[in-house]
Amino acid sequence: xxxxxxxxxxxxxxxxxxxxxxxxxxxxxxxAVLSAGGCSYSLRFFDTEKRQDVLRLAASxxxxxxxxxxxxxxxxxxxxxxxx
Amino acid sequence: xxxxxxxxTTYPKPYSVYKAMEYAATFAGGNPGxxxxxxxxxxxxxxxxxxxxxxxxxxxxxxxxxxxxxxxTHALNLGLFGLLSPGDTLLTSVLEHNSVLRPAEALRxxxxxxxxxxxxxxxxxxxxxxxxYLSPPPKLVVLTHASNVTGIINDMEAIxxxxxxxxxxxxVDAAQTAGCVPIDVEKMHIDLLAFPGHKGLLGPTGTGxxxxxxxxDIKPLILGGTGTNSKDLSQPExxxxxxxxxxxxxxxxxxxxxxxxxxxKHGVATIYQKEHDIAxxxxxxLCHIEGVTPVGSGDxxxxxxxxxxxxxxYILTAECLSKDFGIITRGGFHCAPLAHKAMGTETTxxxxxxxxxxxxxxDVTTAAAALKIIISKKASLP
Numbered sequence: 001x002x003x004x005x006x007x008x009x010x011x012x013x014x015x016x017x018x019x020x021x022x023x024x025x026x027x028x029x030x031x032a033v034l035s036a037g038g039c040s041y042s043l044r045f046f047d048t049e050k051r052q053d054v055l056r057l058a059a060s061x062x063x064x065x066x067x068x069x070x071x072x073x074x075x076x077x078x079x080x081x082x083x084x
Numbered sequence: 085x086x087x088x089x090x091x092x093t094t095y096p097k098p099y100s101v102y103k104a105m106e107y108a109a110t111f112a113g114g115n116p117g118x119x120x121x122x123x124x125x126x127x128x129x130x131x132x133x134x135x136x137x138x139x140x141x142x143x144x145x146x147x148x149x150x151x152x153x154x155x156x157t158h159a160l161n162l163g164l165f166g167l168l169s170p171g172d173t174l175l176t177s178v179l180e181h182n183s184v185l186r187p188a189e190a191l192r193x194x195x196x197x198x199x200x201x202x203x204x205x206x207x208x209x210x211x212x213x214x215x216x217y218l219s220p221p222p223k224l225v226v227l228t229h230a231s232n233v234t235g236i237i238n239d240m241e242a243i244x245x246x247x248x249x250x251x252x253x254x255x256v257d258a259a260q261t262a263g264c265v266p267i268d269v270e271k272m273h274i275d276l277l278a279f280p281g282h283k284g285l286l287g288p289t290g291t292g293x294x295x296x297x298x299x300x301d302i303k304p305l306i307l308g309g310t311g312t313n314s315k316d317l318s319q320p321e322x323x324x325x326x327x328x329x330x331x332x333x334x335x336x337x338x339x340x341x342x343x344x345x346x347x348x349k350h351g352v353a354t355i356y357q358k359e360h361d362i363a364x365x366x367x368x369x370l371c372h373i374e375g376v377t378p379v380g381s382g383d384x385x386x387x388x389x390x391x392x393x394x395x396x397x398y399i400l401t402a403e404c405l406s407k408d409f410g411i412i413t414r415g416g417f418h419c420a421p422l423a424h425k426a427m428g429t430e431t432t433x434x435x436x437x438x439x440x441x442x443x444x445x446x447d448v449t450t451a452a453a454a455l456k457i458i459i460s461k462k463a464s465l466p
Contacts, residue, residue: 006322007312008117009148012132027128029120038314041120062146062298064322 001045002079003054004030004066011041014063018043021057023050034069034079044071055083085410086447090440091232091260091388092414093282093289098346101286101339104130108338116334117311117325127334134341135324138285141344141352142277143268144295151294151327152337156259157183159278159294162327163255164188164226166302167276170195173222175252177201177209178422179231184257185422188226201227203426207234207380211242221250229261233423233434234380235363235388237265244273253300259283260386263347264441265356275300284355286347286441287340290333296323306330355441359387362439362448369452370437375459379427379434387439390418396462398435401455409454413437 003025005011011027018025025043034042045054051068058065067084087095114124116131135147144150153159164187168174174191176184178200192198201217204210209227218225225247230237240256247254255276258267262277263284269277274295281291296302304319308329313320320326347355367389370376379390393401398415405411416433417424424430437451 006320007310007325008128009132009135009324010322012128013148016132016136027120027125037316038312039118040312041117 001048001051001082002028002030002034002069002071003043003045003058004034004069004084005041005043006064006066008041010063011043013061014058014065015043017057017061017063018054021053023047023053023057031079034067040066051082085412086451087412088437088439088443088447088451089412089414090283090443091436091438094284094286094440096442097286097288097339097343100342100346101288104342105288105335105339108335112334112338115311116332118331130338130341131332131334134337134344137341137344137348138293141263141267141347142295143270146298148323149296149298151296151324152332153292153294154290154333155282155292156257156278156280157292159292160184160226160255160257161187162294162305163276163278163296163302164191164224165305166327167224167253167300168196171197172224173197173199173220174224174226175199175201175217175222176226177203177228178426179203179207179209179228179234180226180257180420180422181228181232181259182419182421183259184226184228200422203231203234203423206236206382207231207423207427208236208382208384209238209243211239211246214243214246218246218250218252221252224253224255226255226257228257228259229267230265230386230388231380231420231423232260232388233390233418233420233436234427235260235385235390236380236382237261237384237386240267240272240274248273260388263344263352263355264359265386266352269295269297281336281340281343284347284440285340286343288336291336291340294327296327302327304329350441359439359441359443360385362443362445363387363389365445366437366439366448366452369449370455373452373456373459376455379429387443388436389438390434390436392429392432392434393459396459398433401435401458404458405451405454408458409450411451411454413451
């Protein structure tokens with residue numbers, strides 16, 4: 001699962017808040033296919049069950065998540081939007 | 085060498101600051117916030133850690149509201165030019181540094197009304213005097229937390245409450261207090277906090293920042309690349325990128341972060357008490373020298389001690405202290421012409437000693453003794 005954010009600062013801030021709540025993530029550059037507005041950073045999560053926790057924690061700290069994407073094995077549709 | 089010019093920039097820095105900068109130069113050489121390579125991500129991490137530490141120190145809820153600048157002057161300019169337009173009113177004081185007075189003068193020339201609060205007899209700002217300047221409410225009030233000439237710390241909780249009470253925005257110049265005097269942006273009702281990284285925060289030169297409270301609309305001074313929304317030709321709205329175009333000073337900010345960590349470890353209240361006690365002792369010793377009188381009075385002071393010399397030239401005395409005794413001070417006008425005018429030293433200037441976290445009682449005793457020798461030699465000359 002990928003959460004696209006507005007910036008490096010937003011991604012880093014969200015990663016640290018999530019870590020405090022036991023949710024591990026990795027910062028990556030947002031894949032070009034998902035960055036409609038140009039460059040940004042995303043967080044990759046391995047535990048998709050935490051989706052609601054991620055959205056709740058981001059909202060409670062005023063961090064804008066642009067969209068959540070599910071990663072698939074389908075080369076024609078590698079990402080499916082699940083929020084945003 | 086005895087370094088007593090910490091109000092200009094602190095020296096030395098904690099050893100951890102030099103090590104952090106070496107680490108950043110070696111292992112975080114990528115561009116922060118521009119790519120996702122390992123070194124770029126490490127640079128991002130170092131910079132965000134610096135924001136987090138500063139936010140904790142100043143009681144700021146959201147670290148992304150801290151914008152990094154080159155120094156406090158840059159931060160103050162960003163606040164002043166970013167908020168004020170022709171027809172607005174700015175209230176500031178005669179105790180301000182030229183980092184406020186010169187932008188204020190430039191703003192006055194384009195139609196901003198500028199009002200100046202007087203200093204009180206001690207060399208600070210009286211909340212009572214401020215009250216009468218708040219009607220009608222100015223758009224922005226900019227005041228120094230502590231004068232770089234008198235060293236007197238203003239009561240920002242009382243002042244901030246008055247400013248917010250009339251609905252004005254409140255920007256504080258923390259050039260002499262950030263890192264060495266406790267600051268709480270909530271308790272002090274601070275909307276914008278401008279701070280240097282290289283003074284009390286113990287970072288390297290070329291670092292500083294501006295805290296901007298959520299909900300305040302501020303125009304950027306510099307537009308450009310932020311590593312975000314690259315296809316959009318408009319400046320992004322998100323903080324801090326909105327006000328941080330161009331590549332940040334990773335190495336400097338890594339050093340600043342280590343400086344703030346040092347302050348966290350030792351405690352800002354402890355550092356304040358130590359500097360306050362040493363500056364107080366220095367002041368008492370200086371005032372025992374014939375022909376030396378303090379500029380500004382009162383116990384609530386930062387580590388700045390400025391004195392008038394009735395029998396010696398300030399610049400030459402500072403030079404003599406440096407050359408003959410290895411003691412670094414600063415003589416002159418300290419880029420605060422109206423503060424000197426208010427304190428009656430506008431024609432001569434004054435001699436400033438400023439202590440830091442590594443200054444000892446022995447250092448200031450040696451400095452006072454050296455000044456006494458210089459003055460007695462001058463007095464004995466024909």
